[in-house]
Amino acid sequence: MSPQEIQAKVGETIATSEWVEIGQDRIDKFADATGDHQFIHVNPDMAKMTPFGGTIAHGFLTLSMIPYLGANSDMPQIDGVKMGINYGGNKTRFINPVRSGKRIRGIWKLVEMVEKRPGQWQQTAEITIEIEGEEKPALICEWITQIFV
Template sequence: MNPQELAAKTGENIGTSEWIEMSQDKINMFAEATGDHQFIHVNEEAAKMTPFGGTIAHGFMTLSMIPALGAASDMPKLDGIKMAVNYGGNKTRFIAPVRSGKRIRGHWKLTEMVEKRPGQWQQTCEITIEIEGEEKPALICEWMTLYFV
């Protein structure tokens, strides 16, 4: 699909990912990589005493799963991409915690696809990351990606 064809889908849901498990091992590796060792993420015994009843993934970990979820999704692939880079977010809301062992998946709604300069497209999507079996999503964000074609 070329960028113009994708732009024609503005306002539509353009993809859903497969489910990905947020294991305690992944949470521990994220804590190690970021230096965020707050007990609610890494100390299973202490976390049992909280309203969550156990450890939860970092909010930023859930946000950082967007590339993996995107790669495991049925979103249309753009033809001729030389490079894609994160451009940033306009809004991010952490709605519900992701408990260790739960599975998440992403849903993408295209809100804008514009050519900023020749061969450079800016995509804005509303991304919702749902938690399997739970009513509230983990997060909702408005995320921008630059594509170079």
């Protein structure tokens, strides 16, 4: 699709990812990568004593899954993309923890698609990360991507 065709989809849901499991091994590796070894993430015995009943993924782990979920979704492909870069977020809310072993998926709603200069587009999407079988999502964020064509 051309950037202009994507632009015509503002206000629409443009992608849904596959479900992916967030297992303890992934949580432990994220803890090692970030140095965040809080017991609620990495110690199943201590985490059992919390209201969550077990370990939970780091909120930032869930947020960091956005590129993977996007790559494993039905996201429309923009013709002639040379590169895309994360530009930042307008807001992020961690609503519901992802318990170890649960599956998540992403839903993208296009908020804005603006040509900033010739060949450089800025896409803003509201991304909801759902947790399979749960009413409340893990997070909702408004994320901005720069796309160069």
